[in-house]
Amino acid sequence: MLTLSVRCQRVSCQLFASSSTTPLAQTRSYATQPKKGQIVKQASQGFKGKKNTPSGQMEHGKKDKKMMAFQPLPVSQLPHPLFESDRPDTLALQSFHPEMLTRVVESQALKFPHNESDPFRIFGLPRNILVEFRLLSKPCSVIRSVTIDAINKLDAASDKNSKESRVVLTGPQGCGKSYLLLQALQYCNARDWLVLYIPRATNLVNSTTAYTYDMRTRTYSQPIFAYQTLQRFLKVNALRLEQLRTQTEIEIERRPPVPPGTPLVELINIGLKDQGHAPTVLGAVLEEIGKQTIFPVLLAVDDFQALYCKSHYRDQHFSAIKSYHLSMPRLLLEYASGQKSFARGAVFGAISMGNTTFPLPLELREALSLEHDRPYGPYVKRQPELVEYARGLERLAVPGSLSVPEAASVFEVWMKDRAVPSKPNDELFLTKYSEASGNARAFVWKGLLSSMSA
Secondary structure, three states, X not given: OHHHHHHHHHHHHHHHHHHHOOOOOOOOOOOOOOOXXXXXXXXXXXXXXXXXXXXXXHHHHHHHHHHOOOOOOOHHHOOOHHHOOOOOOOOOOEEOOHXXXXXXHOOOEEEOOOOOOOHHHHHOOOHHHHHHHHHOOOOEEEOOHHHHHHHHHHHHHOOOOHHHOEEEEEOOOOOOHHHHHHHHHHHHHHOOOEEEEEOOHHHHOOOOOOOEEEOOOOEEEOHHHHHHHHHHHHXXXXXXXXXXXXXXXXXXXXXXXXXXXXXXHHHHHHHHHOHHHHHHHHHHHHHHHHHOOOOOEEEEEXXXXXXXXXXXXXXXXXXXXXXXXXXHHHHHHHHHHOOOOOOOEEEEEEOOOOOOOOOOOHHHHHHOOOOOOOOOOOOOOOOHHHHHHOOOOEEEEOOXXXXXXXXXXXXXXXXXXXXXXXXXOHHHHHHHHHHOOOOHHHHHHHHHHHHHOO
């Protein structure tokens, strides 16, 4: 009996050792057939990492695993005939080019350029568009009638002060406001505009970045977000910024003033070398590009209503900080309200109707003449600061439903990418279109993509 217990202990120790040496990251692949006479050892499927693995490597493994969401497996790991297909690797679509954007290409799908300097690759994307672009083999969008209307406004704004072109995209949830804002961004970038894009304005007020109190301006600065904005703005507009120079002397705390005639790239590098200077430098850069008339400027903000909502930031007394007391939202609100402006350019914003954490506030709803979703009246309190920041905004309504030709183009894109396993036909298209009542997001997610999990 003693010998048997010793053997059991040895076997258990061997099993524990084999499970502890199992790699942390696991990948899906097909098992290779063993050769004749070959002995195959069964590896344990433990979920623990190595004992001597540093904590930093463990965290890196978890991070890599999260980043692989919605990423296709390599072809070498899909040798089974079930995954073989005769379809092309990418969608055969025409490229998104500003000269093509006329009424002729309405209801057609165009692919966005595929290079590392695209604005949406550097500034980022709203979450729903990011997931769709990862599912599609090529980022693309359908040109709608409202797209041409927005482009016409941008063409008119290219020679006007931005005070006259402060547009907010409105419409029901899922109607395509974020896609329209992205199309406007791509159009201006291709037209040689200076572009600044904030894809998720909720991150400015949801207390996810560091903030410090600035005694000089009596506001709460957000140095990390300002630093990231400067970095992305420089990378997207590097060739245009190299042609610009400062027109006035710029004072920056704890360093000599920046003299007139300094290249604008050098001014941006001051904020990139020290995060503490980033909020001041960002404000100075926007003022300088607002004075020049060589390039038009587009300031595009998604989740625009979050700038007017209650902030999740707290002061030292744990009282809520107003959004206009934070440096980044205040800077954007000043340009949205016309208190600051660009000599040539426009300010475009898109509101989110489905965000329950940051809903559309009363002040902005009344400025845009939108229908009320809750009781209101003269006795409901309104903040005078927000009323002033919302004054003069122009509304551009996005249709709540896709037209039949527009929906047909969306259907064709997802069919070519084999998103729907069933055979495409008119009956399937009309069924999904009717189920979604023409809503763009519901047509894709609740109509076409829902059949993948059925």
